Amino acid sequence: MESSGPLSGLTVVELGHSVAAPFGGQTLAILGARVIKVENPINGDDARSWGPPFWEGASACFQSLNREKLSITVDFKDSEQLEDLKRLIDTEADIVVQNQRPGLLQRFGLDGESLRSSKPGLIYCNIGAFGAEGPLRSKPGYDPLMQAFSGIMSITGEEGREPVRVGPSIIDIAAGMWSCIGLLAALHERNQTGIGCEVDTSLYETALAWMTVPSAMHLASGTVPARTGSEVGMLAPYKVYRAADDYLVIAAGNDNLFGRLCDVLGVPEWKTDNRFASNPERVNNRKVLNDSIQGIIERESRDDWIRRLDEGGVPNTPLQSFDQVVEHPQTKALGMLQESPDGEMTLMGVPLSFNGTRPGYTQNPPQLGEHTRSVLKQDTD
Structure with missing residues (x-):
């Protein structure tokens, strides 16, 4: 299917799993890029099994993060399949985005340095856990770990009660967003110079960025920020x-x-x-x-x-529950919740419109390996 949108004509290879890279890849796909999701042939992206609930063959979580993409399966330990993937990247990819565990892709020559050595115009984005430098650079990480380690949990909730995490996976989602920001900046530079680059972000850096205002308040006052419930420490009321009823x-x-x-x-x-x-x-x-x-x-x-x-x-x-959010006239007027082409699923769109039109929901999340043969141009006999 030919894509349309501001990023049409770009090809992205997503070596991603879970939330951060898939969300970034999906954002690029919704904006028109051709996004090829690379999954292991056994179980695919871990998020496929993150349920219940399950919806149309995969977890609702996976479905919400992977629409508009193609899926191919590659066994990195199979030299022929690995070479097929490298050939695809070398001949077709503008961008690679990855959030694999530290060191995995280097073992197979799929890291940024290796791939860009033969294709300097490639833009390669790493979404790490704790970042590319420092004593924890090789340690894996997930959203709740970063909410804890960054101090976000220390200012969330109410004093005297157990720490709580922010409900949505704000670290993962925002890391995917920062990857898109970095990639778009790198694309602009490549349009001027013809040379790509390697972009780095991480869950921990993203979590620290969420602490921009609390960190300034601490450094200015010397006071350690505390939990303030639903309040904001610098404003009142x-x-x-x-109220009497709610x-x-x-x-x-x-x-x-x-x-x-x-x-x-x-x-x-x-x-x-x-x-x-x-x-x-x-x-x-x-x-x-x-x-x-x-x-x-x-x-x-x-x-x-x-x-x-x-x-x-x-x-x-x-204060609304989410069923109330879904039914509110304001939510419906904006059209953020979008129905799939076959009418079987409704998923959240992107909070962007172009000339008054929000990018649509045109392609369901892929089945595992659904596009392997067509994308890698393998013999179907």
Whole structure:
């Protein structure tokens, strides 16, 4: 199938598994690149079996990360199959993206240095675990390990309770996103110079990047960031509150919005209260402020407060479960959830539109090795 989209004409070979590289590869595929996923012939990508739930022959997790791709199987220990793969990369690939365990690809001459020695225009992206340098560079890693090691878990949840991870695999997903950013920058450079490069990112570096603001707050103040529940340490009021029947979030992110909130809550005197007159004072007195707001909010229903806050121009939102998210008119209006061509699956699209049009769902995730013969041009006899 011919691809369309801003990256059409590019060929990407994905030596990926689990989440990070597959998400990056899928993003490039949705944007129009021809993405060839290379899997081992025994079980394929580990994520194929990450369930239940299973959906149309593979785990829902795998299906959500691998649409718009071709799948080929290659046994790296089979010299003929290995040479077929290297020939494919040498003759057709613009990009290789990989997140295999450290050292594996070097054993088979599939690392960036080896492949780029015969094809200097190749752009090769490594998504490592702990990074390319340092004492942990050879150690494997997964999303929850990085949330723990980077300090993300130390600021997530509530003080006095057990550490928790952020629900979605934000490290894996963001590492895939950073790989795309790096690859697109390298493509721009190649368009100017004709020379590719080797791009490196990792789960740990990605996790550290998520800590950009907390790290600055720590280095500026010397204070170790703590868990603040649904709050943001540098702003108040900016958190979840419990109405009479359900939860909502109020985000009064500046003095003007706080003044509007005071009017909605019926406490205009707070605007001139020295404890709350500016954000630094509100942050320093957040407990008494939050307790006071909670005492008012809990008297009425969530929908009533949302109506009043909307009328008063105060940013707010209900806390939704995902079934509510799926059914919300805003979600439907955006068209982020996209139905497969055969109507059997609905998967999340990319949060991008081009000239008002979001890239569509045109090809289901592949069966294991579905395109091996056609891609490697093997004899079908």
